[in-house]
Amino acid sequence: MSTRGWFRHTALALGLAFLYIPILSMMVFSFNNSRMVTVWDSVNSPTLRWYVRLFENEQLLGAAWISLQIAAMTATGAVILGTLAGLVLTRFGPFRGRALLSAMTTAPLVMPEIIMGIAMLLLFVSLEQLIGWPTGRGMLTIVIAHITFTMAYVTVVIQSRLAGFDDALEEAARDLGARPVTVFFRITLPLIAPALVSGWLLAFTLSWDDVVISQFVAGPGSSTLPMEIFSRVRRGVSPDINALATIMVLIVATGVVASTVWMKRQERKRLLEEQMARSDAG
């Protein structure tokens, strides 16, 4: 092997190790029989006891269910608002306050989460005093707060898709007699669908693992999964958290691998069809 090949392989191995050893060790320790997280019980391992414990833990499962609902609602809300914002920013031409709107929608990308959290809490408290809504803190306030910060990411994703989109397609639809609303639902929306999906997934993930903002705007009985994990870890890491983390990693990994394979296959099919069309005369 040449020096360069050797170097490249080492760099790759070290890079992967840096990224994945923490996750791998966590997965391995989730099968550890010992109650001590850092001591490997080589006699009785591997075991599935922590997985069993996990599924008996109503509190953790409840928190996971709450997190799932919040993440799904957040992602949906953020995609709707983010699409509207992206549309206004790319399609409405230069209007008064456009630069301001653009800056304001993307501000949460750089805003410290802790400040967002405090601001949201203050807003909800004073709103409740003024108009009596939202009453108390709970899932609703978490969803509203999450939409606020995830919308910024969704807007950026959708805006870039809309910017790379041939304006002539929308013009052609209008020229063929479609009203603006029809153009949006039949042409624009289907064509930016991939961006909607990735925006939704992005917002879902951000909401799913947010701790800081949730901490401020959550109420009693609305602890999300990351909040629950965080409060447990403070009392000492228990091995069932390892089991939970392992399951989450596996779900995410399966999703990522499946979508990559699917996209690769679509791309290959498309290339093949384009080639066939070119070789077709005429």
Next chain:
Amino acid sequence: MTQKTVDRAQEYVRIEAVTKRFGDFVAVDGISLSIFKGEIFCLLGGSGCGKTTLLRMLAGFESPTSGRILIDGQDMAGIPPHERPVNMMFQSYALFPHMTVESNVAFGLEQEGLAKTEISRRVAEMLDIVKMGEYGRRKPHQLSGGQRQRVALARALVKRPKLLLLDEPLGALDRKLREHTQFELINLQEQLGVTFVVVTHDQEEAMTLASRIGVMNKGQIVQVGTPTDIYEFPNSRFVADFIGSVNLFEGQLVEDEPGHVRIRCAELDSTVFVDHGISAAPDAKVAVAIRPEKIELSREAPSGDENRAHGVVKEIAYMGDMSVYLVRLDSGRVVRVTIPNSERHADQRVVWEEPVYLSWEPSSPVVLTV
């Protein structure tokens, strides 16, 4: 070149003193123009001359800063694109990538709220006309460039518009396909009786397609006429130079009679005699334009002492159907001459560095005052 008779009484589109400004930039500068029913009108000009802006104003994507556009007698001000009796074929074709060929063509009819059976009947009929009947279930990315062009045409024509706007309709096709498609377009236009307005930067395309051409420059129309008018009787140095190739000689009027004029050009060793009168001030600075194919090349001195020049052949380019000769005159000026290769054997032809005489008929030069 196609010469069609167009009923001039039937004006279909009327453009009245239309100006379009984008900020400080004047894209279209006070254009007035009539387009007649059933003709193919070409807007020809280089990039940035305002031809596409004018087309987009007809479609309704831009509105004039001032002036009026009337289509079939109706003022188009404030009428959005989806309510105009006009369809457009886009330069990029703008086929909807997520729909099949059939759904692309059906899209416009669905907006009219026609019955499903009526839609599928008309879609099938139109796809047959453009010879794309077999490809209805394909998606746009499964088609070649020429096929996409025909689907785009079908999609625009299926609405049975009175006026079809075409933005560089053949621009994306390769050379061989272009020629074929040009004639198909003309046939289709005659068959359906639609008025076409074509925007192009390609003069060959304009010459073949158009019944009339409007040559544009810097937001203005500099000449309107049939392809023959534009080629044989250009009205300005710009048009003469823009359409085809031309030899332009700057000169001065020395004799101005109603039936003929004489012009002295510094670069030519004889005066130019033109057998028709022109309207210009005496001693005016004028230009003489002579097309390369109207100049004759000979070894012997031509008779008469006007409309001739002497020079040496510097370059010969053999193009198959004709040859292009670049001749350097005694004044140093290089003149372009084209001679058709009507004979197969080339023994008699002049060769490099050979001294030759150039001559032309008194009817050939065009005198330009602007």
